[in-house]
Structure formats: C-alpha cells, structure tokens
Amino acid sequence: MTLVAQSPDTAAVRDAARRIAPYIRRTPTERSAPISELAGRDVFLKLENLQRTGAFKIRGALNAILQLDPAARASGVITASAGNHGQGVAFAAKLVGVPACVVLPHGVPIAKLVAIQRTGAETVLADGGYEGAHESALRIAAERRMRYVPAFDDDEVIAGQGTVALEVLEDADVDTIVVPVGGGGLVAGIAVAVSDRTPRPRIVGVQADGASAFAASFEQGRVVERDAATIADGIAVRRPASRTLRIASPALDDIVTVSDEAIARAIVLLIERQKLVAEGAGAAAIAAILEGNG
Known part of the structure; x- marks a missing residue:
C-alpha cells in the first residue's frame, strides 16, 4: 500500500466538533449486554440512529x-x-x-x-x-x-464525520472501532480522529458482499469500481473517492465483507434484544462482530 494520508488532520476534527456542537445531539455510546454476550467481549454501540435526521451524515x-x-x-x-x-x-x-x-x-x-x-x-x-x-x-x-456538498469526497465533510470517534473515545475504553463503509467518509474521518492516540485503536471497516468497492480498492491500492446491490443501501456505493481511500487506508487494520443475510439477522437482533431500530448500513458492523471479524 503506497497511499499516503493528507488533510484533514486531527485539529480539523477537533475544530469540527466545537463548530457543530450547538446543532447536533451528542449521542450515547452504550455497552450492549446481549451483543457482548454473543460476541464474547465488551461491545459498545455508538447510537447515531438517535442523531438528528437519524444518521451521522x-x-x-x-x-x-x-x-x-x-x-x-x-x-x-x-x-x-x-x-x-x-x-x-x-x-x-x-x-x-x-x-x-x-x-x-x-x-x-x-x-x-x-x-x-x-x-x-x-x-x-x-x-x-x-x-x-x-x-x-x-x-x-x-x-x-x-x-x-459531497456525500464523502470533501475534507470538511470528512472532518465532521470524524467527530463520531472523538465522542466514542471520550465515553468508552475501546481497542477496536468497527465502521460501516460506503464511500469512505466516515471511516476516513475516524482514521484522522484517532491518528494521534497512543495506543491507537484498531480500525476495521465493514462492507456488504454485494457492495465492496472500497474493500477492493483498499486491497489493490487504487480506486476500483464495483456493482452495488445490497439491502444496506446506506453503504451501497459503486466507487469510493480517491480522497477517502488515501486518508483511510494507512489507518485501516482490516476491511471485511458480510452477507445480506448476516445484515438482516443483525437488524432483527438489534430489534429483539436491544430494542433498537437500525438500518442495514449500521447493522453491518454488528454482523461483522458476530462473525468474529470485528
């Protein structure tokens, strides 16, 4: 992998956190007892489904x-x-x-x-x-x-998404952050946000089997286009941005894919055991953890 991360930096993420604080909800980071039991380790959920508009975007x-x-x-x-x-x-x-x-x-x-x-x-x-x-x-x-205003191919957007990680690290002692990945704005922002931490938490990206362009791009070290067909429409992106790939790749410890069936099971689990409604994109991270890939 020869990609080298560039702007934004951690200061940009911290500035973004201060800038947007009056307008957003500071969503909770909560330990999930049922998912922790199933996974065999402590699992915390960053509840951006409670964010204004129901998503981190x-x-x-x-x-x-x-x-x-x-x-x-x-x-x-x-x-x-x-x-x-x-x-x-x-x-x-x-x-x-x-x-x-x-x-x-x-x-x-x-x-x-x-x-x-x-x-x-x-x-x-x-x-x-x-x-x-x-x-x-x-x-x-x-x-x-x-x-x-691009969905992910923009430094200011990436810095804003990275504020999620600042809150997670303030609220919980975690050694791994499992991130759903579509175009890569969220994972790039998180990569920047944690880059100055010692020790730095591992970052594991998750894509759907049917929409794995970022995973393929990460593996090949260049932007790759793939078809995108998955129930997790929030991460159904055919082509990541070179910007997000460049920023996220040096910090990504792994990127895995999960099936739509695994995502569906995770959605049902969150409803039945956690009393939470999550879309497929968010549930993909739970699916990866339950399959031992987080």
Whole structure:
C-alpha cells in the first residue's frame, strides 16, 4: 500500500466538533449486554440512529455549511443523494438558515423525498439514477453558484464525520472501532480522529458482499469500481473517492465483507434484544462482530 494520508488532520476534527456542537445531539455510546454476550467481549454501540435526521451524515454537512462565507451562504448549498446525506444537508441548511437544494433520482422512496421536503429544501428529480442526479446537481450548482456538498469526497465533510470517534473515545475504553463503509467518509474521518492516540485503536471497516468497492480498492491500492446491490443501501456505493481511500487506508487494520443475510439477522437482533431500530448500513458492523471479524 503506497497511499499516503493528507488533510484533514486531527485539529480539523477537533475544530469540527466545537463548530457543530450547538446543532447536533451528542449521542450515547452504550455497552450492549446481549451483543457482548454473543460476541464474547465488551461491545459498545455508538447510537447515531438517535442523531438528528437519524444518521451521522448531518455532522459532515454542518461542518461544511458552517464554514461558508456570507456570500456563499446567500447562494445556498446543493447536493445529490437518495438517502441520509440528502436529509443531512437539507436539515443542516435549515438549522443554519441557508437555502438548500437536493437532487434525487427518479424512483427514490417517497418517504425520503417527503422528509427532505419537510425541511423546506428544494427537491429536483433527475433521470439516470444517482449518476444522473449527481451530474444534474453539479450543473445546477454552476448555474446558480451554489456550494456543492459531497456525500464523502470533501475534507470538511470528512472532518465532521470524524467527530463520531472523538465522542466514542471520550465515553468508552475501546481497542477496536468497527465502521460501516460506503464511500469512505466516515471511516476516513475516524482514521484522522484517532491518528494521534497512543495506543491507537484498531480500525476495521465493514462492507456488504454485494457492495465492496472500497474493500477492493483498499486491497489493490487504487480506486476500483464495483456493482452495488445490497439491502444496506446506506453503504451501497459503486466507487469510493480517491480522497477517502488515501486518508483511510494507512489507518485501516482490516476491511471485511458480510452477507445480506448476516445484515438482516443483525437488524432483527438489534430489534429483539436491544430494542433498537437500525438500518442495514449500521447493522453491518454488528454482523461483522458476530462473525468474529470485528
């Protein structure tokens, strides 16, 4: 592996934590008795399902939006997303008082469309799946001079996501952090956040068998594109960013994949034994731990 990590640094993550603190929920990090029993070791859950919008994505969105100058804020922000990132950008923009536009692919679940519209953000539907939505968003951003907020390919977004790890390490004594991986924004942020810790916790990334582009890229030391077909749509990314791969790779101790069946079992386990509702992306980390790969 010849990839060398660059910006952001740990100071950027700490600055992000201070910047976004007034706007987010500081979610709990709790030991799970049933999962610890099944895994044979202490397992702590970082409950970002209790975050505003129900996912960690608002952290990176807020960190990016809060650093805009007044002229950029007046022009507004735009992104392309069919899921949590779009909701995160829309809600973050509402909190800060910035106009927002989210471009979504035709066929997006109506519940996700409505959730974004309820924030007051403009929504645009585009043909061509996510790629078509992305291209449309970039075109609109250029036409309106709006700031495009990527889902993961952005230093400010990565630093914001890394604040998750700062809270985990404040709340629990952990030697390993198991991270669901899609495009790599969260794992890159966590890699940066823990990089100055001694001892540094191990970082294990988790992908779905049917959406393993980051794992393949990590193994080959270059960006690799793969099909993405999994029930864990939050990590169903066909191609990671070179930025996230470069930042995360030096700190990743391992990256594993799990089946959709294992993810489904983890979702049910969290409901039945932990009384928690988690989407497939988050449950993927539990699936890996229960298979002994965390």
